[in-house]
Amino acid sequence: MTILDGKKTSETLKKEIAEEVKQLKAAGKKAPHLAAVLVGDDGASLTYVGSKVKACEQVGFASTLVKLPADISEEALLEEIAELNANDDIDGYIVQLPLPKHIDEQKILLAIDPAKDVDGFHPANFGRMALDMEAFIPATPFGIMELLKRYQVPTKGKHVVVVGRSHIVGRPISILLSQKGAQGNATVTLTHSHTPNLAEFTRKADIIVMALGIPEFLKGDMVKEGVTVIDVGITRLKDDTSPKGYRIVGDVAYNEVSPKASFITPVPGGVGPMTIAMLLKNTLLAYQWKDL
Numbered sequence: 505m506t507i508l509d510g511k512k513t514s515e516t517l518k519k520e521i522a523e524e525v526k527q528l529k530a531a532g533k534k535a536p537h538l539a540a541v542l543v544g545d546d547g548a549s550l551t552y553v554g555s556k557v558k559a560c561e562q563v564g565f566a567s568t569l570v571k572l573p574a575d576i577s578e579e580a581l582l583e584e585i586a587e588l589n590a591n592d593d594i595d596g597y598i599v600q601l602p603l604p605k606h607i608d609e610q611k612i613l614l615a616i617d618p619a620k621d622v623d624g625f626h627p628a629n630f631g632r633m634a635l636d637m638e639a640f641i642p643a644t645p646f647g648i649m650e651l652l653k654r655y656q657v658p659t660k661g662k663h664v665v666v667v668g669r670s671h672i673v674g675r676p677i678s679i680l681l682s683q684k685g686a687q688g689n690a691t692v693t694l695t696h697s698h699t700p701n702l703a704e705f706t707r708k709a710d711i712i713v714m715a716l717g718i719p720e721f722l723k724g725d726m727v728k729e730g731v732t733v734i735d736v737g738i739t740r741l742k743d744d745t746s747p748k749g750y751r752i753v754g755d756v757a758y759n760e761v762s763p764k765a766s767f768i769t770p771v772p773g774g775v776g777p778m779t780i781a782m783l784l785k786n787t788l789l790a791y792q793w794k795d796l
């Protein structure tokens with residue numbers, strides 16, 4: 505069994521990106537610049553944005569945190585977005601989700617300039633990705649594809665079962681794995697909460713991508729020997745024995761499933777760190793594509 509080590513792979517990726525930034529700076533060019541918009545002070549969102557800003561510093565990017573109050577109006581937020589679109593110094597930016605309920609998330613995402621949409625959530629990028637065109641791929645599925653590539657996990661002709669059809673994970677990874685190309689050419693089944701007898705699908709799968717957000721949902725008796733398992737799930741479970749007061753649990757019952765797996769991602773240390781590294785990669789791409 506091989507552990508797909510996202511922590512180690514993301515560190516390698518960040519070193520590669522840092523090297524490119526060093527060369528840009530040595531040539532007298534500016535560093536890529538990522539901005540993050542954070543509305544309100546939700547604890548988890550603050551942590552996520554904090555790690556993104558820290559990662560920027562690690563690779564030598566410039567970063568800007570645009571922190572806005574939870575009661576900001578939709579109109580005022582749209583003005584901030586327009587400013588970020590117009591600011592030539594910023595190569596890419598993200599709007600941390602979820603947004604407060606009084607703001608129409610879709611309206612905000614549609615206002616982001618697709619050329620700066622390093623989260624890859626704008627329909628222009630999603631459509632381009634689905635059509636095999638150059639696009640910003642959402643960081644989590646992009647990270648999964650990179651892990652599969654770096655560990656040379658075979659996907660050609662394999663049966664992949666994706667559990668979860670969200671716009672940011674399940675749906676895009678199902679498209680990417682079914683596309684032509686080295687990490688694609690798989691036969692993909694996309695399942696969701698209306699799929700009856702899910703275990704009948706997962707037991708037949710060569711590769712399973714779990715992205716539903718229910719801790720330890722995938723049990724040992726739901727997989728076959730030799731399966732490859734990608735666990736995207738992140739759930740914080742209360743744990744008084746941990747200094748943080750919680751522990752992170754994935755969608756896979758790791759102790760039951762890993763003995764049967766040929767490749768598996770751990771949680772934490774699997775898909776999570778790859779997601780941040782791929783956001784940096786997308787920012788570097790935004791910087792490079794601007795000059796084309």
Ligand code: NDP
Pocket residue numbers: 644667668669670671672673674695696697698699702715716717718736737738739775776777779
């Ligand atoms: P969503 O809540 O948007 O989607 C969950 C999906 O799971 C839905 O499609 C839902 O089906 C499906 N689902 C729910 N219950 C079942 C069930 N019993 N059987 C089959 N399918 C089911 O989640 P996200 O995709 O945003 O996130 C999924 C998990 O991944 C979460 O734990 C999240 O925290 C984590 N995550 C991790 C990231 C990382 O960097 N590692 C990045 C993004 C997310 P339906 O459509 O029918 O409702």
